[in-house]
Amino acid sequence: MKTATTFAMPLTDEQRWQAVCERDPAYDGQFVFAVRTTGICCRPSCRSRRPLRGNVRFFVDVASALAAGFRPCKRCQPASIDPQQQRLRKVEIACDLLAQESAITLDALADAVGMSRWHFHRLFKTVTGLTPKxxxxxxxxxxxxxxxxxxxxxxxxxxxxxxxxxxxxxxxxxxxxxxxxxxxxxGGESATVYYALSPCSLGRCLVAQSERGICAILLADSDEALLAELRHIFPRAFCEPGSEAYAIEVEQVIRHLDNPATPFTLPLDLQGTAFQLQVWNALRAIPPGQTVSYQALAERIGRPAAVRAVASACAANKLAIVVPCHRVVRADGTRSGYRWGPARKAQLLMKESDKES
Ligand SMILES: [Zn+2]
Structure with missing residues (x-):
């Protein structure tokens, strides 16, 4: 259980009861309350009917409540992890299975994570940008x-x-x-990467596409710098300006860059190691207006000791904003480096926090 960072002093029972009465989700994870008459323990934000104060006991975490003989509430599920993390975990399990040598069917994958075939396929595609196949x-x-x-x-x-x-x-x-x-x-004949150059609110932008999907979104002050970075990322590829039809797709990318809250539905061609993919997928789950530390990100992918490797994977991101590496900050809340310059990171975070407030 994580320790509370927003409250320096331990909570009094009066403050806890106040939080329960207000069903304040900010207190979730800081304590649970248990009801003697029902034998059930809940998160502070639980939507169930409020118990009488006299029947309520507080515990610092759900483990202590369970140890005292209370059962977790089915409605607010105080013992379960964050649903968003649960979904990511399912995708990670599927990726591990797909990374193994043997063939595996969609049904078997869906079974392995306890989802229907249809829901699993949709979840997988949302998180990775690719079908399992x-x-x-x-x-x-x-x-x-x-x-x-x-x-x-x-x-x-x-x-x-x-x-x-x-x-x-x-x-x-x-x-x-x-x-x-x-x-x-x-290193003979090469694959073709199509690209388009466009202005966006962060300067000049390059969007590149392989035959599998969007493979790079780069930001810079000049088109020369963008093309040099593209050639550096795909040294063997034949880089060619895209068609008019491609320019229309690029408009969707630019809309998303200028307002990350707009949905992004184009297929992605995420090229990286299995570890990098894990980090990038976890980044994609951070909503606009929120930031996490490198440490928290490492914990989210189940590799709490790999903070430096997580930072390297963030720095190796090739899809600006769509894979929002700008939402990672130092543990003390100060901004750290950004592949496309600290000024752009500052601008992005400021814009996103404005939208949320
Ligand atoms: Zn509950």
Whole structure:
């Protein structure tokens, strides 16, 4: 249980009772209350009918209430973790399963996280920007890129990356790489990345798209700097200006950059290690107007000791604002670095806090 940071002094029972009467969610996690007559314990914000003061006992956390023989309320579920974290956890479990060698069906994945097939598919796509099938293909492609960069034999690398041992594996591997495995290893002909340049409220912006989805959103003061960064990120790709139809898609990206509260529905091509993907997905779950510390983010992905690795993954983000790495701040609340400059981070956070207040 986390300690309260907003209240320096321990709460008095009078303050606790006041919080229960007001059903104040700010006190959730700081204590629970239990009702002698029903044998049930609740979060302060529980919407159930208020008990009589004389029947109420307070506990510092739900574990103490359970130890005293109370049952957790079914309505406010004081023992369960934050629902948003629960959903992310389900996606993480699915990603772990997809990262394994063997084939797994959508039904089996949904089963493994206790959801219906339809709800699971929608959740997975919302969090990762990819269907489970495309996520697995992208994951294998990443492993294949690593193996090919270590210049293994092409056949060995394709098999080592988890592509099935069948006549179709070259085709699947090629589709995942956007080029043939041999081309990739040889650094010969390259995949194409289409891009568009546009003004936005944060300066100049570049939006790049692979055949799998939006693969980079970059910010800078000049188009030259944007194109140099794009070539640095995709050294082997053939970077080409996008079509008119693509420019229309880019408008949706710019709208989202200028107002992060507008929905973003384009498919994403998140290219990174499994760990980076985990961090970026956790970032995408932070709503506009909220910030977290690197430590809190590390805890959210279940790796509390990996604070520095989490900070590196934030710095390696290639999708400005859509993967909101600007919402991570130091533990003391001060801003830390930002890939696209501290001034832009300050501007973004200020704008988002205005909207929320
Ligand atoms: Zn309750």
């Amino acid at each position: 495309r996520w697995q293909l992208a994951f294998r492609a990443r492993r294949l890129r690593d193996a090919l960069s270590a210049s293994q034999k092409v056949t060995d690398a394709v098999l080592a990356a988890g592509f099935p041992d069948s006549s179709s594996y070259y085709r699947q591997a090629d589709a995942a790489l956007g080029m043939t495995a041999r081309q990739y290893r040889d």
